[in-house]
Each structure stands twice: as structure tokens, then as C-alpha cells.
Amino acid sequence: MIELDVAINIALFLTITGLVAGCIRMFKGPNSADRVVSLDFMTVLMIAITSLLALQLDNAAYLDLGLALALIGFLATVAFARYVERNSKRPDTKPAGESSSKSHE
Amino acid sequence: MNDLVVSVLIILGGFFAAVAGLGLLRLPDVLMRMHASTKAGTLGVGLIVLGVAIHFGESLIVTKALLIVIFLLLTAPVGAHLIGRAAYRTGVPLSADTLRDDDVMSSRTSDSQDP
Numbered sequence: 001m002i003e004l005d006v007a008i009n010i011a012l013f014l015t016i017t018g019l020v021a022g023c024i025r026m027f028k029g030p031n032s033a034d035r036v037v038s039l040d041f042m043t044v045l046m047i048a049i050t051s052l053l054a055l056q057l058d059n060a061a062y063l064d065l066g067l068a069l070a071l072i073g074f075l076a077t078v079a080f081a082r083y084v085e086r087n088s089k090r091p092d093t094k095p096a097g098e099s100s101s102k103s104h105e
Numbered sequence: 106m107n108d109l110v111v112s113v114l115i116i117l118g119g120f121f122a123a124v125a126g127l128g129l130l131r132l133p134d135v136l137m138r139m140h141a142s143t144k145a146g147t148l149g150v151g152l153i154v155l156g157v158a159i160h161f162g163e164s165l166i167v168t169k170a171l172l173i174v175i176f177l178l179l180t181a182p183v184g185a186h187l188i189g190r191a192a193y194r195t196g197v198p199l200s201a202d203t204l205r206d207d208d209v210m211s212s213r214t215s216d217s218q219d220p
Contacts, residue, residue, distance in 0.1 A: 004112055010115075010119065011116050015123070015153075018123045018124075021126030033195065034135055037142055040188065045126075060161055063173065067169060074176075074183075074184055081188045085190065085194055087195075088195045
């Protein structure tokens with residue numbers, strides 16, 4: 001029979017391993033889509049870490065932190081994905097103002 | 106008994122999180138990395154939050170934990186779809202082993218048009 005504290009420590013170690021992997025991918029990522037993927041992944045893993053902290057410290061208020069982190073992480077993912085997509089559109093799909101300003105370059 | 110169930114759920118969730126991180130490091134492509142991180146990561150976090158809900162066992166905390174799980178299950182596909190669409194439209198280079206659907210479609214249509 002395994003103790004609960006040992007299980008919490010093992011789960012924290014495994015989760016932080018995944019978080020370090022996401023961090024390495026964010027540094028190495030060849031383009032910005034990789035970095036958005038790793039940001040989303042790290043936000044999800046931070047929810048897991050706050051839940052494990054709620055277990056270890058025996059304080060259920062950390063679950064509220066996880067809920068807020070889930071909301072903010074989704075908004076950040078959507079915003080960064082829109083930013084990446086808008087930042088590299090082709091010139092013929094740009095609005096009229098930008099294409100006219102670029103035409104005399 | 107309760108602690109045993111919670112321990113198994115937590116360690117299984119941590120295992121899935123570590124496997125998702127390994128896939129995020131080792132897979133060769135943006136879409137494959139997204140496949141690893143989104144699905145395995147969401148499953149791992151869902152298992153961990155479920156274990157926390159079983160450990161506390163009060164109705165308010167169980168409601169909060171289920172809210173986290175439902176919100177993650179709702180938003181993870183939407184976020185992954187947006188990232189995948191952005192990666193596809195910005196022309197991120199795919200892995201060399203990828204079979205492009207355009208080639209298959211053009212070869213099939215040319216085969217059907219030849220005779």
C-alpha cells in the first residue's frame with residue numbers, strides 16, 4: 001500500500017518533467033506555432049500542479065486558482081493563435097489600406 | 106481504500122503528463138506535437154483533478170473539480186483547432202514522412218481522367 005504523500009511527490013515529479021519538456025520545446029521551437037502549442041501545454045500542466053498542491057497542503061482554495069488558470073489559458077491560446085495567423089497572411093488577402101501602403105515599397 | 110484510489114489516479118495522471126511532454130519534445134512536426142500535448146495532457150490533468158475531487162469528497166469541491174474537467178474538455182479541442190489552422194495557413198513545414206493529401210487527390214483525379 002502506497003502512502004498518499006509519496007504518491008503526491010511522484011505525481012509532482014512526473015508533472016514537472018512534462019513542464020520542463022514544454023519549456024525546452026518553447027526555447028527550441030522552430031516557429032511560433034510550436035511555441036503556442038507548448039504554451040497551451042504548460043498552462044494545462046500548471047492546472048495539474050495547482051491541483052496537486054491543493055492535495056499536498058490540504059487546502060481546496062487552490063482549485064479556484066486552477067479554474068481561473070483554465071479560463072485565462074484558453075483565452076491566451078486563442079489570442080496567440082489569432083496573432084500567429086494574422087501576422088503572416090499573404091499580401092493579396094490583406095485589407096486595402098495595408099496593400100496600398102505596401103504597393104509603393 | 107480512498108487513498109489508494111487517489112494515489113493510482115494521481116500517478117496515472119502524472120504519467121500521462123510526462124508522456125505528453127516526451128511527445129512534445131521528440132515528435133518531428135507541429136501537428137504531431139499538438140496531437141501529443143493536447144490529448145495526453147488533457148487526459149492527465151483530468152485524472153489528477155478527478156483524484157483531488159475523490160480525496161476531498163465535499164460537494165462544493167467536487168463541483169469545482171468537475172467544472173475544471175468539463176471546461177478543459179470543452180476548450181482543448183477549440184484551442185487545438187485554432188493552433189492547427191494557424192499552423193496550416195502560415196505554411197509551417199511538415200515532416201518529410203508526411204503524405205500530402207493534395208498529391209493523393211491530384212494523382213487519383215489524373216488516374217481517373219487518363220482513360
